[in-house]
Amino acid sequence: MRHLSDGALRRLHDDEFAVSNREREHLAGCDRCRGRAQRVGDDAGHAARLFAAPPLAATATEAALGRFRERVASGAPDGRDVPLTPPRVAARRWAMAAAAIPVVVAGLVVSANAAGWLSVFSPTKVAPISLTIGDLKGLPDLSAYGTMSTSKLNPREVADGAAAAATTGLRPLRATLPAGVPATATWEVVDQGSATFTLDASVAAAAARAGHTAPQIPAALNGTSVTVNAGPAMVAVYGAPRAGATDQLGTSLPTLVIAEGVRPTASTNGATLKQLESFLVAQPGVSPQLAAEVLAIGDPAGTLPIPVIAGVTTSQTISIDGVQGVLTSDSTGLGSALIWEKTGVVYAVGGLLSQSEVLDIARSLH
Amino acid sequence: MNGEAVWHMSAPPAVSPTTDKAFDRVFRAEYARVVSIAARVLGDRSRAEDVAQDAFLALHKRHCSDQGWAGGWVCAAAAHGALNVLRSERRRSHRERLAASLTETADPAVAVERAADGRLLRAALARLPQRAATVLVLRHSGLSYAEVASAMGVKQGDVGTMVRRAEAALRKEVERAASQ
Numbered sequence: 015m016r017h018l019s020d021g022a023l024r025r026l027h028d029d030e031f032a033v034s035n036r037e038r039e040h041l042a043g044c045d046r047c048r049g050r051a052q053r054v055g056d057d058a059g060h061a062a063r064l065f066a067a068p069p070l071a072a073t074a075t076e077a078a079l080g081r082f083r084e085r086v087a088s089g090a091p092d093g094r095d096v097p098l099t100p101p102r103v104a105a106r107r108w109a110m111a112a113a114a115i116p117v118v119v120a121g122l123v124v125s126a127n128a129a130g131w132l133s134v135f136s137p138t139k140v141a142p143i144s145l146t147i148g149d150l151k152g153l154p155d156l157s158a159y160g161t162m163s164t165s166k167l168n169p170r171e172v173a174d175g176a177a178a179a180a181t182t183g184l185r186p187l188r189a190t191l192p193a194g195v196p197a198t199a200t201w202e203v204v205d206q207g208s209a210t211f212t213l214d215a216s217v218a219a220a221a222a223r224a225g226h227t228a229p230q231i232p233a234a235l236n237g238t239s240v241t242v243n244a245g246p247a248m249v250a251v252y253g254a255p256r257a258g259a260t261d262q263l264g265t266s267l268p269t270l271v272i273a274e275g276v277r278p279t280a281s282t283n284g285a286t287l288k289q290l291e292s293f294l295v296a297q298p299g300v301s302p303q304l305a306a307e308v309l310a311i312g313d314p315a316g317t318l319p320i321p322v323i324a325g326v327t328t329s330q331t332i333s334i335d336g337v338q339g340v341l342t343s344d345s346t347g348l349g350s351a352l353i354w355e356k357t358g359v360v361y362a363v364g365g366l367l368s369q370s371e372v373l374d375i376a377r378s379l380h
Numbered sequence: 381m382n383g384e385a386v387w388h389m390s391a392p393p394a395v396s397p398t399t400d401k402a403f404d405r406v407f408r409a410e411y412a413r414v415v416s417i418a419a420r421v422l423g424d425r426s427r428a429e430d431v432a433q434d435a436f437l438a439l440h441k442r443h444c445s446d447q448g449w450a451g452g453w454v455c456a457a458a459a460h461g462a463l464n465v466l467r468s469e470r471r472r473s474h475r476e477r478l479a480a481s482l483t484e485t486a487d488p489a490v491a492v493e494r495a496a497d498g499r500l501l502r503a504a505l506a507r508l509p510q511r512a513a514t515v516l517v518l519r520h521s522g523l524s525y526a527e528v529a530s531a532m533g534v535k536q537g538d539v540g541t542m543v544r545r546a547e548a549a550l551r552k553e554v555e556r557a558a559s560q
Contacts, residue, residue: 020540022540023540024543054544061547064504064550064554065517078432079411082407082437194541
């Protein structure tokens with residue numbers, strides 16, 4: 015059987031009946047797991063010694079409750095502003111970090127330049143771009159800029175990796191998985207699809223009449239369409255709840271996701287990407303820092319930006335399979351993802367794993 | 381803190397007598413545990429009681445004392461509040477003296493060792509990611525896996541892994557500090 019997960023070993027340290035008989039039997043016969051169990055126990059003991067505190071003298075609960083009532087009744091209860099991060103928000107923070115993965119997966123695109131269209135985006139590398147929560151909230155609402163039309167990506171589950179590869183024409187990937195990651199995956203594929211956004215001054219004018227903040231669209235850009243072509247892509251999800259089974263906190267994230275898809279490309283029938291970029295970074299709601307980040311990419315046509323949210327995710331560039339990838343983690347150390355592009359295919363490996371586990375899995379792909 | 385999702389309390393609407401009763405029950409059941417959680421982080425009884433008052437105030441304003449998870453939530457709020465105080469605290473030495481006085485033990489050698497451990501622990505907690513520090517504080521304050529899961533809004537099956545990672549990170553942090 016498979017090796018025990020770190021979590022199982024930790025639970026076992028507290029309670030010898032916390033794991034199944036099968037897991038206990040495996041542990042008895044596996045030197046590697048016993049060695050890991052030893053380290054888990056050592057670290058747990060170390061923490062327990064540091065946290066050991068003499069019992070507090072009896073707490074005067076009734077007196078404290080009395081003080082509490084006085085404080086509420088006095089109407090000046092906010093003596094000290096202690097910002098509390100409620101559990102629900104904390105749980106969502108990783109969900110936001112994880113959003114970087116679907117952004118890339120959903121954006122996996124094939125080049126399909128119709129006649130007269132100018133290819134403006136065919137990235138050959140990935141690079142991190144830093145955002146803050148404020149940036150995300152402040153981003154302009156595109157519905158005041160023009161119209162969007164999309165074709166369906168038609169996501170669906172297929173039987174196995176071979177079926178996913180056959181459907182998408184991509185190379186099936188096999189990975190060596192660490193202990194704690196379920197061996198079986200569900201496989202999903204998305205078709206090639208596209209999204210077209212057309213800048214339309216009349217839409218902007220209507221939004222302005224309706225009292226919304228609306229942009230001035232320069233005549234040179236009016237009527238310009240940008241088409242992003244997406245898919246096909248395939249995704250292997252390990253240790254995920256079935257579709258729709260995500261709990262209300264959005265914390266039921268898969269242990270591991272491995273995705274690959276043909277790189278995204280975009281084309282336009284009018285303005286150049288440089289013109290579009292200059293226009294977009296000048297919009298209200300785009301902070302000077304974000305604008306500087308976007309402009310600093312330097313080669314926007316050849317770089318796929320990976321959003322990194324300040325205070326929520328961190329990133330570093332890592333060499334993987336001979337190219338440069340972006341390794342992002344949520345700031346609490348719970349999850350990580352690695353995204354890279356090679357020979358026209360974007361790869362993403364991520365999940366509730368440490369950076370080194372994600373790197374090991376990515377390097378094991380064959 | 382840049383980008384940190386922070387929830388600030390808003391003014392309390394009128395409170396119904398039923399909610400008040402539920403609140404009193406939670407207060408009486410959890411107060412000692414909430415103070416001890418904050419004291420583990422701060423090493424200071426009187427500051428811990430202040431943090432406990434703030435945590436219960438936050439619960440009071442949310443009008444959720446009749447929910448099953450209210451007890452776990454107020455524990456997590458106390459851990460967060462205490463960790464925030466710890467991080468914002470600049471004058472450590474003052475608190476360390478108080479910490480030493482808190483360890484009411486007869487053996488001076490044991491007292492010195494405990495004070496040193498407390499300093500190491502607090503320095504490490506201040507540097508660890510908030511979530512890792514919170515899971516450590518809650519678990520080592522005696523909350524069960526189920527209670528930690530409920531308090532932090534995660535699945536119970538994930539708590540073992542979170543505790544394991546946090547303990548490994550704590551040890552690394554303490555050893556790094558000790559080697560400097």
